[in-house]
Amino acid sequence: MGMTIAEKILAAHSGHESVVPGQLIECTTDWVLCHEITTPAALRMLEERGMDRVFNPDQIVAVPDHSVPAMNIKAAKMYQKLKSWVHEKGIKHFYDVGRGGIAHVVLENTGLVRPGQTLVSGDSHTCNAGALGMFATGVGSTDLAGAIYAGRVWFKVPETMLIRVTGDMQPGVTPKDIVLEVIRRIGADGANYLVMEWVGDTIDRLDMEGRFTLTNMAIEAGGKTGIIKVDDTTRAYLAERGVTPDQYIEYTSDPDANYKVVIDVDASQVEPTVAYPHIPSNGRVAGSDRIAVTHAYVGSCTNGRIGDLRDVARILKGRRVADGVQMIVVPATQAIWKQAAQEGLMEIFVDAGASVSYPSCGACLGMHSGVLGPDDVCISSTNRNFVGRMGDPSAQIYLASPATVAASAVAGFITDPREYNAGGTEAAD
Numbered sequence: 001m002g003m004t005i006a007e008k009i010l011a012a013h014s015g016h017e018s019v020v021p022g023q024l025i026e027c028t029t030d031w032v033l034c035h036e037i038t039t040p041a042a043l044r045m046l047e048e049r050g051m052d053r054v055f056n057p058d059q060i061v062a063v064p065d066h067s068v069p070a071m072n073i074k075a076a077k078m079y080q081k082l083k084s085w086v087h088e089k090g091i092k093h094f095y096d097v098g099r100g101g102i103a104h105v106v107l108e109n110t111g112l113v114r115p116g117q118t119l120v121s122g123d124s125h126t127c128n129a130g131a132l133g134m135f136a137t138g139v140g141s142t143d144l145a146g147a148i149y150a151g152r153v154w155f156k157v158p159e160t161m162l163i164r165v166t167g168d169m170q171p172g173v174t175p176k177d178i179v180l181e182v183i184r185r186i187g188a189d190g191a192n193y194l195v196m197e198w199v200g201d202t203i204d205r206l207d208m209e210g211r212f213t214l215t216n217m218a219i220e221a222g223g224k225t226g227i228i229k230v231d232d233t234t235r236a237y238l239a240e241r242g243v244t245p246d247q248y249i250e251y252t253s254d255p256d257a258n259y260k261v262v263i264d265v266d267a268s269q270v271e272p273t274v275a276y277p278h279i280p281s282n283g284r285v286a287g288s289d290r291i292a293v294t295h296a297y298v299g300s301c302t303n304g305r306i307g308d309l310r311d312v313a314r315i316l317k318g319r320r321v322a323d324g325v326q327m328i329v330v331p332a333t334q335a336i337w338k339q340a341a342q343e344g345l346m347e348i349f350v351d352a353g354a355s356v357s358y359p360s361c362g363a364c365l366g367m368h369s370g371v372l373g374p375d376d377v378c379i380s381s382t383n384r385n386f387v388g389r390m391g392d393p394s395a396q397i398y399l400a401s402p403a404t405v406a407a408s409a410v411a412g413f414i415t416d417p418r419e420y421n422a423g424g425t426e427a428a429d
């Protein structure tokens with residue numbers, strides 16, 4: 001029987017000719033991504049057992065991103081722990097505060113992670129990198145410890161869900177709307193332990209940024225990871241980062257590969273979608289109800305990329321954030337911050353009355369730099385709207401595309417971005 005991309009990558013990394021779903025395998029990891037929240041626990045486990053070593057300092061990427069710059073002493077200690085380990089072990093790829101940003105977005109831009117590879121990390125949005133045609137997934141601290149120590153990790157080979165997206169998205173509709181619509185249809189556990197493989201002419205036309213948004217949210221449907229095959233868009237993206245085709249392996253799914261389920265999506269029918277509290281599958285069409293907001297947040301590993309910021313700037317240009325709404329924009333990385341400044345986007349945000357913050361996970365998970373208070377209502381470009389996710393448990397979080405967040409910030413209530421001429425792909429000016 002044929003194999004899927006994911007099965008082929010897992011076979012190649014476990015010394016098997018072929019693998020089948022359900023099979024238990026031990027895989028080599030090409031990359032281990034470490035941040036300051038989950039890595040210290042893994043390191044402690046290793047230290048307590050006298051196993052304090054790394055399998056290869058050149059195959060570990062360390063990026064502090066959640067609680068940096070530290071907002072309290074506990075956070076400062078976690079950062080210190082990661083940093084001292086990096087120096088002690090000679091970890092080559094370290095993106096310190098001021099040189100990195102949100103780990104997943106930093107990583108996708110390095111040119112280090114490539115098609116056909118495996119990547120694990122103690123973070124559930126590691127699936128983000130699957131848009132590069134690689135098998136990337138989050139693991140718990142014990143498996144992370146094993147990966148750091150041995151460069152190996154065990155998996156039960158997952159089954160795959162095929163998501164076929166065809167047709168042109170309406171102007172003002174973005175990949176975020178597509179993924180929120182898919183999660184609405186299948187449910188927050190609809191892809192439990194499945195690989196979500198995205199195909200179709202709509203996906204073929206998407207740039208890499210849009211593809212990352214899709215694979216990033218696999219975990220919000222319970223998916224083991226998301227994956228998209230390599231095409232000219234992927235190759236060009238890698239070439240821009242100095243990576244040549246001889247440096248990676250392109251896998252494609254066989255025509256007779258076995259899919260557990262196939263989901264068809266007509267992209268032309270997808271509308272700007274908002275996931276209502278308190279679960280990402282609670283999607284409704286933007287503007288269906290008049291919901292006043294107190295906060296608007298643009299950022300995160302899902303939607304803090306330059307194209308997202310351009311979408312926001314296009315709407316904010318010449319407009320003001322409504323009185324009483326606190327809008328925060330967080331470029332996902334230092335490089336994106338700089339690019340946005342060069343393009344004049346920062347000026348547009350500031351003129352509109354939005355606050356621009358440094359790259360970090362801070363507000364996305366309610367740690368710092370924009371924590372929500374009791375009964376606050378936030379429209380957010382992030383990926384999770386669980387109770388208490390961004391602060392007080394009584395706060396309400398609505399997930400949407402950056403365009404919908406911007407339009408809602410201006411209106412003061414959740415609204416359809418198409419009413420603000422969202423939709424072109426040209427730069428804000």
Ligand SMILES: CC(C)[C@H](C(=O)O)[C@@H](O)C(=O)O
Nearest residue numbers: 037038066122123124125365
């Ligand atoms: C803190 C970290 C372990 C967590 C995750 O794994 O996803 C965070 O990034 C999140 O988005 O909730």
Ligand code: SF4
Nearest residue numbers: 125300301361364365
């Ligand atoms: S930006 Fe948010 S979702 Fe992404 S890794 Fe950070 S906390 Fe998790």
